[in-house]
Amino acid sequence: MARVGAELRRQDFVEATIKVIAEHGVADATTRRIAAAADSPLASLHYVFHTKDDLFYAVYESLFSQLQQAMEHVPAGPTPAESAAEMLRQLITWLASHPDLARAQSELFFWTLRNNPELARKIYTMAMEATEQAMERAVGPQFDKTRLNTVSRLLVQLADGLLLAWPAHGDLEQLKVETETACLALKLLVENL
Known part of the structure; x- marks a missing residue:
């Protein structure tokens, strides 16, 4: 059996x-179920990740x-409002094409919120910072920090809401319609800030 490097094994466990x-x-x-899914010994999982929280954070x-x-490949629109809407559209499209990632993200966030609120806050802060950076790239210097924060927060909240509703109704076409409605709401906010 060939040896697998720790970094490659780490990614196998994350996936x-x-x-x-x-x-x-x-x-x-469970760690047993995760190790089995990675086709790896349980001891290897515990060697690479000392705690389950370490694994979940990874x-x-x-x-x-x-x-x-x-989000790096989202094309800038002709206006900041169009750029913000396109970011939301692309985010939902990407997550819809990776349903395991979308489902795991939601499941893991709610579990973390209940079991480790400090980690949940850290994760939410990290998500907001990443969204603000992506938004700043898309709209350029046209937004001040307050406006950037407001638009980014709404984008994250709309995306979260859409991703919670999608598994409930299970209809990809309905998700697309709801996404367009959310994009319109985001555009209206940006145009009126």
Whole structure:
């Protein structure tokens, strides 16, 4: 059996954790189940991640990294309002095309909120900072810090709401319609700030 480096093994565990959480929820995301999904010995999981919180935080880092990479390619619109709406549209489109990631992110955030509120705040702050950075790239210097923060917060709140509603109704076409309605709301806010 070939040896696998710690960094590669780490990514295998993160990917396995996302799949397990998406399929079974956080409560049933045991380290045994995660190790099995990664096709790895349980001892390797405990060697790479000393605690489950360390593993879950690594999952968040991976999710944010993937989302940031997806948001780097959002084309700037002709106006800041169009740029903000396109960011939301692209974010939801990307998450809809990666349903395991979307489901795992929601599951993990609510579990963390109940079990480790300090980590949940840290994660939410990290998400807001990443969104503000992406928004700043999309709209350029046209927004001051307060406006940037307001628009970014609304974008995150709209995205969170859409991603909570989607599994409830399970209809991708309805998600697209709801996303366009949310994009319109975001555009109206930006135009009137």
